[in-house]
Amino acid sequence: MLQGKIALVTGGSRGIGRTTALTLAGYGADIAVNYSGSREKAEQTAEEIRRLGRRAIAVQADVSKQEECVRMFREISETLGVVDILINNAGITRDNLAVRMTEEEFDQVIDTNLKGAFFCMKLAGAAMMKKRYGRIINLSSISGIRGNAGQMNYCAAKAGIIGMTKCLAKELASRGVTVNAVAPGYIDTDMTAVLPDKVKEAVLAQIPLKRMGRPEDIAEAAAFLASDRAAYITGQVIQVDGGMGI
Ligand code: NDP
Secondary structure: OOOOOEEEEOOOOOHHHHHHHHHHHHOOOEEEEEEOOOHHHHHHHHHHHHHOOOOEEEEEOOOOOHHHHHHHHHHHHHHOOOOOEEEEOOOOOOOEOOOOOOHHHHHHHHHHHHHHHHHHHHHHHHHHHHHOOEEEEEEOOHHHHHOOOOEHHHHHHHHHHHHHHHHHHHHHHHHOEEEEEEEEOOEOOHHHHOOOHHHHHHHHOOOOOOOOEOHHHHHHHHHHHHOHHHOOOOOOEEEEOOOOOO
8 A cells, every 4th residue: 555655754663653653664665763762662663664574764853853854854865765655743742721831831842743743844845746746644633623621732733733734735735745634532652641540531431432542543544644545635634533522
């Protein structure tokens, strides 16, 4: 399904990103596994991909820093080639009630989750335009659609991701590049593991399918959007949330 394609997964060392990297590789893509601090985990993911018979590199870059994104894209094009599929997955939370939220907490989340995605879309988009082919998949969140108490920074970033997705979909459609978003509900990863049991129970009660999502649930949606089977889909947000957003 993705043979001959080169994919960059930001935040591919853990959680949804790691599973997405392995899933895309399983469908035949070569993968650049980006990470910020978890070098060992990213190297391990890349090694697992190589064992699947695909090419893979682990590439360090803090996506909130433009110069690091520029270096990352250069490294990828020198080793694997031009990126055909970009999965903007890197993300953090710094939860706090709005009235207590510090400027630093707000900026950190915006810089990583929103600006980081902008830098990567800008760099990938320029090359994809020339190639007249590309698939960009951005990780939004149910929090960016419905809002969530304690996450003003995160909700702003994830709602912003949807706006950027629709903007770039319109800008790049004539060049054969599609841009879509996946909005997960509550997925079982390090990000949600830190939530108190009381919060987890309250969340579960809101999920019609009665379970937390798994990284695989998101990875398969991303793989579909990355494939030629989704060639006529652009500017869309697919909610993968067990029905939570209904
Ligand atoms: P995890 O916390 O498990 O993993 C986060 C990943 O992002 C890690 O690989 C981490 O790298 C990377 N990362 C963090 N900051 C940076 C940075 N500045 N530069 C590069 N990489 C960075 O998160 P999830 O897998 O749960 O989430 C993945 C995405 O899905 C995020 O965008 C998140 O907002 C979104 N999402 C998740 C939901 C959930 O319920 N889990 C729900 C809705 C959306 P490193 O290991 O090096 O730190």
